[in-house]
Amino acid sequence: MEFSMKNFKFYPICPTFLVLLSVTCSSEVSRPRGVSLSRASLYNPDRNFLCFDNSKSIPFSQVNDEYCDCPDGSDEPGTSACPNGVFHCTNAGHKPLNLAASRVNDGICDCCDGSDEYAGNTVTTCPNICLQLGRHAREEAQKLAEIIKAGKQLKAELSQKGLRLKEEKKEKLVELQKNKEEAEKVKAEKQRIKDEIEALENKSLEVYRKLEEEEKQRKAEAEAQKTRQEATETFTKFDSNQDGLVDIAELQTRQSFDKDRNGEVSVEEAKYFLNNQESVDLETFISDAWANIKPYLMMDAGLFKPPVPQDGEAEDLQDGDDEHDGAPEGDEGEEEEEPYQPEEEPEETKLQYDEETQKIVDQATAARNEFTDAERAVREIESEIGNINDYLEKDFGPEEEFATLQGECFDYTDHEYIYKLCPFEKATQQPKSGSSETRLGTWARWNGPEDNKYGSMLYDKGQSCWNGPPRSTKVNIVCGTESKVTAVSEPNRCEYLFEFVTPAACREIPSEADDLHDEL
Numbered sequence: 250m251e252f253s254m255k256n257f258k259f260y261p262i263c264p265t266f267l268v269l270l271s272v273t274c275s276s277e278v279s280r281p282r283g284v285s286l287s288r289a290s291l292y293n294p295d296r297n298f299l300c301f302d303n304s305k306s307i308p309f310s311q312v313n314d315e316y317c318d319c320p321d322g323s324d325e326p327g328t329s330a331c332p333n334g335v336f337h338c339t340n341a342g343h344k345p346l347n348l349a350a351s352r353v354n355d356g357i358c359d360c361c362d363g364s365d366e367y368a369g370n371t372v373t374t375c376p377n378i379c380l381q382l383g384r385h386a387r388e389e390a391q392k393l394a395e396i397i398k399a400g401k402q403l404k405a406e407l408s409q410k411g412l413r414l415k416e417e418k419k420e421k422l423v424e425l426q427k428n429k430e431e432a433e434k435v436k437a438e439k440q441r442i443k444d445e446i447e448a449l450e451n452k453s454l455e456v457y458r459k460l461e462e463e464e465k466q467r468k469a470e471a472e473a474q475k476t477r478q479e480a481t482e483t484f485t486k487f488d489s490n491q492d493g494l495v496d497i498a499e500l501q502t503r504q505s506f507d508k509d510r511n512g513e514v515s516v517e518e519a520k521y522f523l524n525n526q527e528s529v530d531l532e533t534f535i536s537d538a539w540a541n542i543k544p545y546l547m548m549d550a551g552l553f554k555p556p557v558p559q560d561g562e563a564e565d566l567q568d569g570d571d572e573h574d575g576a577p578e579g580d581e582g583e584e585e586e587e588p589y590q591p592e593e594e595p596e597e598t599k600l601q602y603d604e605e606t607q608k609i610v611d612q613a614t615a616a617r618n619e620f621t622d623a624e625r626a627v628r629e630i631e632s633e634i635g636n637i638n639d640y641l642e643k644d645f646g647p648e649e650e651f652a653t654l655q656g657e658c659f660d661y662t663d664h665e666y667i668y669k670l671c672p673f674e675k676a677t678q679q680p681k682s683g684s685s686e687t688r689l690g691t692w693a694r695w696n697g698p699e700d701n702k703y704g705s706m707l708y709d710k711g712q713s714c715w716n717g718p719p720r721s722t723k724v725n726i727v728c729g730t731e732s733k734v735t736a737v738s739e740p741n742r743c744e745y746l747f748e749f750v751t752p753a754a755c756r757e758i759p760s761e762a763d764d765l766h767d768e769l
């Protein structure tokens with residue numbers, strides 16, 4: 250049998266308890282370099298080697314001969330010859346490791362037992378530090394196991410509280426549903442009473458409504474009459490030549506119509522008040538011109554603030570010379586104008602109901618108030634039911650272990666901000682300088698991978714980032730004996746990452762024992 254010892258090595262197999270006691274063991278099994286114990290039987294020096302993908306059978310002497318024969322790289326487990334090869338370090342006393350073949354003899358110590366750097370043609374020598382590393386790793390694992398143990402105890406208490414809370418909420422829901430039915434009955438009854446008394450009220454007020462209508466009509470007529478009278482008096486005053494017409498020249502003598510306050514009433518200004526006509530008779534004055542004229546008379550009398558000019562015309566007229574702002578100059582030949590004096594508005598008079606009607610109106614008012622109260626009571630119960638349903642719909646973990654975190658908030662302060670995590674509600678950021686809080690996201694969902702769904706939370710739809718997307722926050726959740734935020738970062742602009750520890754996240758971590766058992 251052609252068999253070279255090159256790249257072939259004896260590896261010790263140590264029972265786990267001996268490794269834990271740091272005792273070196275001597276039993277060894279022969280296998281080519283870079284092969285794991287579980288695959289040792291596939292490399293039998295007494296037979297040809299069959300590539301793992303069954304593509305080729307080669308003489309065993311070609312295993313680890315620095316030439317890649319198998320397409321899957323399985324004939325070169327201990328060299329860097331196959332680009333897809335895998336080198337296995339035993340790392341006795343610590344954890345075994347699989348490396349890409351390219352890292353074999355590359356001058357860098359990858360395996361703690363130094364087995365990946367064996368060529369001796371590099372300056373690197375790799376001491377075996379697996380026992381120290383293994384000891385350290387075991388100590389760390391021990392600490393973690395203790396945290397998990399204590400955390401699981403606390404988690405059990407949290408679960409109990411969470412389950413109790415859920416029960417209480419469910420009971421409360423049943424009670425509220427009953428209350429709602431009652432409240433709805435009360436509301437229906439109040440509605441019936443209200444409708445009944447309102448029908449009566451309607452009937453009683455019918456006669457008053459007619460009176461009110463008549464009163465309104467009377468007022469409208471009086472108003473029209475008053476307007477007519479005011480307009481007629483003004484017409485008579487303006488019609489200085491008493492020809493039965495008010496014309497442009499007559500308006501030009503009145504400074505009230507100097508809209509742009511430039512000291513003279515232009516033809517355009519005067520025409521504006523005459524609704525674009527040269528002159529108007531009394532009827533046209535009343536129907537068309539008066540509505541334009543009255544506000545200006547009131548303005549001059551200090552009874553009315555001028556309207557803000559809106560379009561070109563008004564602005565053009567007012568775009569006058571600044572010097573002419575204020576009192577108009579040169580009022581020679583103008584007659585002294587009396588300030589405009591509108592008639593006093595009459596006080597609104599309220600109808601007095603007869604005793605019987607007033608009683609009904611009061612009863613109807615009381616019935617309306619009682620109905621409004623009954624309506625509000627139903628709404629309040631419905632809102633409480635809504636809140637409980639929202640609670641019951643939330644996923645607080647398989648054993649309700651996260652439930653007690655709802656309603657709590659956890660702070661974390663860095664050099665610039667105070668961050669706050671309110672589980673199942675929101676994440677926020679507030680500058681230490683005290684300016685306003687920024688919402689970094691609202692509770693969206695659990696966001697962990699399939700095998701650890703409760704390992705991450707997502708809060709999204711936060712305040713929009715300047716020129717960017719809405720802010721969002723991921724929360725990594727790990728086991729700890731106390732609930733707190735331990736770190737916050739912003740890996741991408743406006744995307745935040747919180748680290749949160751809580752007993753609620755404590756669970757057995759899948760053990761790596763299988764790997765270790767294989768090699769130790």
Ligand code: MAN
Pocket residue numbers: 678687714715739742743
């Ligand atoms: C604020 C903070 C930062 C964020 C910027 C984005 O300063 O919310 O976290 O990066 O806005 O403009």
